[in-house]
Amino acid sequence: MAIETLESIGLFQAVCADPYKTAHKASENGRPVAGFMCSYSPQELFHAAGYYPVRITARHGGTPRADEIIQAYSCSFARSVLDRALSGEFEFLDLVVFAHTCDTLQNVADLWRSNRPEVPVVIVSGPTLTAGKPAQTYFRQELDRVHGVLESLRGKISYEAIWDSLHLYEQHRAMMRRLYAVRRARPDLMSGQDLYWVVQAAQLMSPEEHLPLLSDLVESLEAENGEAECFQPRVMLAGSVCEDSGFISAIEEAGCTIVDDDLCMGSRSFLLPEAPEGDPMDALTHIYFSRIPCPAFHRPGFDPGQHMLERAREAHADGVILLLTKFCDPWAFDYPQIWNTLEMGGVPTLLLEVEQNVPAPAQLRTRVEAFVEMIQSKDEL
C-alpha cells in the first residue's frame, strides 16, 4: 500500500477512534449538530438548515438505563442508542432526527423524546410503501412539513440552499461509489477494515469535510497500477448496521476478503440514484422511492433474494455473510428467502447473529473459518 494511502486511511481511522470529536468541534465553533438515526433521514435538508450531520451509533457495553424503559427483546441497536441518550452521551446534539422504519424504532423515537425532552426530536414519517403516486404525494407533504419545522428552528431555508446541499451529497455519494469500485477491483490496495474506517468516518463528518479527504484517497487508489492479486474467498457482507469494525477484522482474519457490502451503514447509504434537476423536494422524493429499499419497507416487485444475488455477482463474491442483529425483524423475515436464492444461485451464505453492543465473540471466527473452508472445497470440486 502506498504511503499516502496509509496516511489518508489513518486520518479516517482517527475520526472513528473518537467518534463524536468532529461533531463536538463543530459545536464548539458554533455550528448546531443534528444526530440522525438511519440512512433514510433526509440529511440534505438538515445540512441545508445549517446543521452538522452526525450518525447516532450504538456502543459496546451494557444498557442498564435503557433496560428500565424498553424490554430485553428489543434489538441491541435500539437499547444501546437509548442508553447512550439516557446517559447524557448525546447532550451535544441540538437536534435528533428519526426516520420512520421499523416497529422498534418507532417506539424508540417516542421513548427518546419523552425521556430526553430538552433536545428537539424530529421524526420524518415517510411512507413504508415506496412506490406509486399516493405514497409519493404523501412523502412530498411530509418533507414540506419537516422543512417547515426546520425553518421554525433555524429561519428560512431556501430551495437554493437545499440544492447546494443536495449537490454536495451527490458528489460525496458518487465518490463513495468510486471507492467501492476500487475496493472490488483491487482488494489488495486496502483491506475491508480500511474501507470501513472511510465509510464510518463519512457518517461522523459533514460531507464538506469528508469529501476532500475521500477524493484524495480515491484518486491515489485509482492511480495505482498493476493487477489485483488473487484474494480468496471474496465475500460480501450484508445486514442492517455493523457498529463495530471488530466484526470486519474478525471476518477478514478468519480468511475472507470483504469486497463489498449491503449494509445500512455501508453501501446502502451511498448507492442512491442521482437526483433529477428541478424542485429539490421532488428530488429527495425521487431518491427515497428509487433507492434499494431497506427490509423495513415495501416495494411491490422487489425481491430481496434476487437483489442480494445480483449484488453478490456484481462484486464477484464467492459467498455472502449476513450479519443479523438479534431481534431485527425486517432482516429476519427476509433471511430464509435470501438464503434460498443465494444457495440456488450457487453463492454460499453464512448467517451470523450479532449484538451491536458486544464485541465479536471468538466463536464467530471459528464459524467464518469453517465457511471459508467450505467455499474453498467447493471451488476444488
Added chain:
Amino acid sequence: MSDERVPIRSYKRMKEIMTMYYGMAKMSEGTDQKIAWITSGGPVEILYAAGITPIYPENHAAMCGATKIADSLCAAAEERGFSRDLCSYARTDFGSIYTKNSPVPGGLPKPDLLVCCNNICDTVTKWYQELQRIFKVPLFFIDAPYQYGMEDGPEIIDYVKAQLEEMITGIGELFGKPIDPDKLNYTIDISEKAAALWREIQGMLAHKPAPMNSFDTFIHLAPIVTLRGTELCIEYYEQLRDEMKERIELGIASVPGEKYRLGWDNLAIWFKIKELSDKFAVGKAALVVSTYPESFCYQAPYRDENDKLRSLAATYIGGYINHGLDYRERDLLHMVEKFSLDGFVMHSNRSCRAYSFGQYELAKRLMQKHGIPSLMLEADMNDSRAWSDEQANTRIEAFLETLAARKN
C-alpha cells in the same frame, strides 16, 4: 351470592358461526369463489363488497394457540430458517402452511389474493411479503403511516383513501368485475353497525359487576374480526348484547364477588386464556377492558357521511397501536375513568414489538401521574415454550396483594 361462574350462552352460537365460516371458506377452495388472506386491521369491507371470502391468518394463528398446536407449528417455521424471535403468529401460520396442520382440516384454503394493512404493525408487512413469495398471488398493500402525534393529519387520510381507491379498482380489474359502489357503501354501513354493537357490548363492562370480562371479549371478538361487513356479524352481536343486558339485569357477574377491576393491554396469551381467567377470578379481579378488542370498534374523529371512503380511510389509520405514547396514555386514562379501574395488566408480548415497546413508559406514567399500578406480565401470545405457570402466578398474586393493600 354464589361463587359459581355463569357461562355465556352465546359462546355456543359463536362457535357454530366460526365453524361454519371456516368450513364454508374451506369448501370454496378450488371453486370459482375467490379467497383473500387479510390482516386483522385490513379494509375487509372492500372484499365483502366484491364477494371475496376473507381469511384471517392472525385469527387462525390464535386458534392454533388456543388449541395448543402453535408450538409445533412455530418449530416447523424455525426449521425453515425463521428466527425464533419473530412474531409467533407469523411463525404459527408459516408452520401451518408447511405442515398443513391446523384446527381447520387440511389447513387454511389457499388465497387468490392478499391484503395487508400495516396499521397494526410492520411485522405484517414482512409476513405478507413472505406469503406473496409462497403463494405467488397479487398483494394489495395499504400503508397507514404510524401517527406520532395526537391528531391524524388530512394528508394521511388522503393517502390512505387514495390507496383504498387503487385497491377497489385493482380488485375489479383482477377479476374482471368492478366493485358495485352501492354494495360497497352498504357493506361499510353494516360494518360500522357491527363495530357500534361491539363498542356497545364492551361499554357494558363498565357496569359493576361486569357481566363478562376481557378474557371473554378476546374469545368473542372473532366475528368482529372475520365477519364485519356481513349481516351475520350484526345478528351475532345483537344476541350477545341482549345476553349482556340480561346478565346486568339479573346481576350476573363475570367474576362473582368482583373486588378489583383491571384493564388488559396487548393481545391475549392464547394458550393460557382459561387458566388466567380462572386465576384472576379466584382473586376476585375482573378484567373489564382491553386495548386490543377495543381496536376493532375504533371510531376515527373524522367522519363524513357524504364521503364514506374517506371516513373508512380515517378509520383504517387505526387507533391505539398505530399511535404514539401520548395518545396511548390518553386512551388508557380514558379506560381507567370509564371502567373504574384499579390497575392494569400489561402483557409484555415478546412477539409484538410494536405493541409492547412503550409499556414500561406507559406503566410509569400511569403510576406517577395518575396513581394507577400495573402488572407487567412477560409472555408471548402464542409461543408457550418460555412460559412458566409458577412465575406468572407468583406475580399475579403479588399484584393482587398490592391492590388489596391500596384498597384498605
